[in-house]
Amino acid sequence: MAMALLSGQALASGGGSDDEAPRKPNCPKGQVWDSKTHKCTMQTSKATSDEDRTDYAYRLAKDGRYEEALSLLNTLKNPDTAKALNYRGYATRKLGRTDEGIGYYLKSVALDPKYAQVREYLGEAYVIKGRVDLAKEQLATIETLCSRTCEEYEDLAAAIAAAPKT
Template structure:
């Protein structure tokens, strides 16, 4: 009997692990699980099916599929898809375009997208986190601290995922929670 229940438990665990789930890094999530698609297809939330990227037309599906591609390391494909978004002023799309360009090594292009996203919504904490990370890549610790302080203000404190992530990035670059002091 014990052998059967062990086998059933193993089968249940294997089945549970095979169910597709999303694993987005660094926030901005949709709050639900998105199935993982294969063969170059992306999940269309509107139809609840895996479809070719070229068939996506609505803003939300393009954003979510583009974000999924970016977080999966498919930066070029994410850029191609996100560039087709109907609303060119969507702060989330601008942020993910910045993220994807930055991850491809095009830091200045990424920064331009981050600045555009901030212009659309200065209270968007996730874009400030990614912008701060880009500034760190350019060696601008003071600029990254400015973004950290902006996030603290947006989140009304330090208990915010974007704040914690940017602080960790600053600390990994030899910085601290407090900005460097100027010595006159």
């Protein structure tokens, strides 16, 4: 991830390539980026939206800060959105709790069956469990959602290709 310094604050992209999203600071532990005020605020601030909390939790998880991501997701007013459940699944899977992660992914899919990213992560979890057959089902669904050229399809296809052959 590209990093830059602005007034002594480390900056990271908000996801995707550097050209796709504006740069946002990595906030100190216990804080979250607020897109309205354009600054870090306390996680306990009621002014910070669930959407900002959810997005920041994913950034934390992508940075390997899984426990912090889960703690932030625990502060959501509505934790039962497809996106929040997907990111909760991602963080728990990365902590080695794959079955728990699959449970969150399945809840996310039930809320939004056309959400390609959750299907990618669910497929990756199935690969970890040795269920390449189920991962391939997710891959086929992703293909119908966004084609073979979308990032979700390419990433899951690579995970399946790298899976141990049984």
